[in-house]
Amino acid sequence: MGTVTDTRIDYTVHPRVNSNDPVAPRPRPATPAHVIQSDAEAIEIAERLAERFKVNAALRDREGLLPITELDEYSQSGLWSINVPKAYGGPEVSYATVAKVISTIASADPAIAQVTQNHLAIIATVDLDGTEEQKQLFFGWALQGLRYGNAFSELKSKTVADFETRVIHDGDDIIINGEKFYATGALLSHVVPIVGVDESGQGYLVFADREAPGLTVTNNWSSFGQRTTASGAVKIENLRVPKVRALKVTSFDHPTVGGPVSQIIQSAIDAGIARGAIDDTISFVKTLSRPWIDSGKQKASEDLFTIAAIGDLKIKLHAAEALLEIAGRTIDAARANSTLETVSEATIKTAESKVLTTEIAILATNKLFELAGTRSTLAEHGLDRHWRNARVHTLHDPVRWKFYHVGNYYLNGEHPPRHAWN
Structure with missing residues (x-):
C-alpha cells in the first residue's frame, strides 16, 4: 500500500530535488555491473x-x-x-x-x-x-555499469525536434554549445549524451563525461509529478570531446525501430503507474476504507459497485499490458527485418499501446480516491503521487496524435512519421 513504512533516510546521500545544493557527479562503478543471461x-x-x-x-x-x-x-x-x-x-x-x-x-x-x-x-x-x-x-x-543521462530537449525551441544546440567540427574533436531542459537522468549519470546539429543541419549525439569542463547540470526540476527524476537543465559551454564520441544520427532518415523503442518505454512507464495505483487501491479498500452506508455491507471490499469498478480497472490494465507485449514483439520483428512495412507496424502497435496505457494510468489514479474514500487523500498515505505522476508522464508524446496516426494507417494506408516521439 502507499503508506510510508520506513523513514530511515540518510539525507547526506539523498539530496533534495530543486535545491540550491550541488550534487556531485556519481563515481563510476568500482566493479562491472552484472550481465543478465536471459x-x-x-x-x-x-x-x-x-x-x-x-x-x-x-x-x-x-x-x-x-x-x-x-x-x-x-x-x-x-x-x-x-x-x-x-x-x-x-x-x-x-x-x-x-x-x-x-x-x-x-x-x-x-x-x-x-x-x-x-x-x-x-x-x-x-x-x-x-x-x-x-x-x-x-x-x-x-x-x-555506466549510466547515460540525456541532454536532448530544449525549453526555448519552437518544437521538440528543433535544436539550437550547435556542434562545431574542430580537427579530431567536436565542440558543442547550447542549453537543454527536461534532462532526465543527467544529474545522476556518468555520461551525458547531448543532441546537437552542425552547420549543415546534421544531427549528432555527443557523449560527454558528467564531470567534463563546460558541462553544468542544474537540479531545478519543479514539476508536481515525477518529482524525483531530476529532469532539470543542462548548460553546455565550449564543451570539447573526441570525434569518436560524436555519433551521427541517421536512423530517422529511413525505416528503423528508433521511434518505437523510445515510445514503448514511455508506454511501459504508464502501465506501471496504473498497476501501482490499482494495487494500492485494492490494498486500501481492503484494509482502511469504510463501506458506504447504503451498501448494507460490513466491509468496503463487499460493496457491489466497488467490486465492479475494480473489475473494470483490471480488465483495462490487462488489455493495455497485452498490447504492450504485442508491441514489443513487433519491434523485435522490425529490428530483425527493417522495412517500411515492418517498422510502420511496430510504430502503430506501439502507438496503440500508448493510448491504452495512458488511459488506464489516468483512470486508475483518479478512481483510487473515489473507491478508497476521503481518508485516502490524507498526506500520510502519499497516494496523490500516483495521479501526479500519471498526469505529468502521460504528457509525453500526446495520445491525441496517436489516434490520428493509427486511424490514418488503417483507413488510408498512410505510414506514420518517423521520429523519437512516435
Whole structure:
C-alpha cells in the first residue's frame, strides 16, 4: 500500500530535488555491473528490485529525495544493459521483456523507471547508427555499469525536434554549445549524451563525461509529478570531446525501430503507474476504507459497485499490458527485418499501446480516491503521487496524435512519421 513504512533516510546521500545544493557527479562503478543471461532473469531481477524500491517511494516523493542509492543498485543489477546486442556481450532481450521490466519498476516508483528510459533508447540508437568503434565503446560502457543521462530537449525551441544546440567540427574533436531542459537522468549519470546539429543541419549525439569542463547540470526540476527524476537543465559551454564520441544520427532518415523503442518505454512507464495505483487501491479498500452506508455491507471490499469498478480497472490494465507485449514483439520483428512495412507496424502497435496505457494510468489514479474514500487523500498515505505522476508522464508524446496516426494507417494506408516521439 502507499503508506510510508520506513523513514530511515540518510539525507547526506539523498539530496533534495530543486535545491540550491550541488550534487556531485556519481563515481563510476568500482566493479562491472552484472550481465543478465536471459529474459526470465531480467524479469525476476526487476520484480525483486521493485519490492525494495516501493518501500520508500512515497517518502522520496513527499520529501523530494533523489533516489541515488536505488539507482546505483538498479544499474549494477544488469537491467541497464538488457538491450545491448549479444554480439557485443549483452543479453539482447526481447523488447516485450524490456517493456515488462520497465513497467515492473514503474509500478514501484515511476521516477526511477523514467531515469532508465533515455539510457535504453540511447543504446538502441548506438545499435542503429554507431560505427563499429562507437559500438564497442558505448556498449562496453553500458555493460560496465555506466549510466547515460540525456541532454536532448530544449525549453526555448519552437518544437521538440528543433535544436539550437550547435556542434562545431574542430580537427579530431567536436565542440558543442547550447542549453537543454527536461534532462532526465543527467544529474545522476556518468555520461551525458547531448543532441546537437552542425552547420549543415546534421544531427549528432555527443557523449560527454558528467564531470567534463563546460558541462553544468542544474537540479531545478519543479514539476508536481515525477518529482524525483531530476529532469532539470543542462548548460553546455565550449564543451570539447573526441570525434569518436560524436555519433551521427541517421536512423530517422529511413525505416528503423528508433521511434518505437523510445515510445514503448514511455508506454511501459504508464502501465506501471496504473498497476501501482490499482494495487494500492485494492490494498486500501481492503484494509482502511469504510463501506458506504447504503451498501448494507460490513466491509468496503463487499460493496457491489466497488467490486465492479475494480473489475473494470483490471480488465483495462490487462488489455493495455497485452498490447504492450504485442508491441514489443513487433519491434523485435522490425529490428530483425527493417522495412517500411515492418517498422510502420511496430510504430502503430506501439502507438496503440500508448493510448491504452495512458488511459488506464489516468483512470486508475483518479478512481483510487473515489473507491478508497476521503481518508485516502490524507498526506500520510502519499497516494496523490500516483495521479501526479500519471498526469505529468502521460504528457509525453500526446495520445491525441496517436489516434490520428493509427486511424490514418488503417483507413488510408498512410505510414506514420518517423521520429523519437512516435
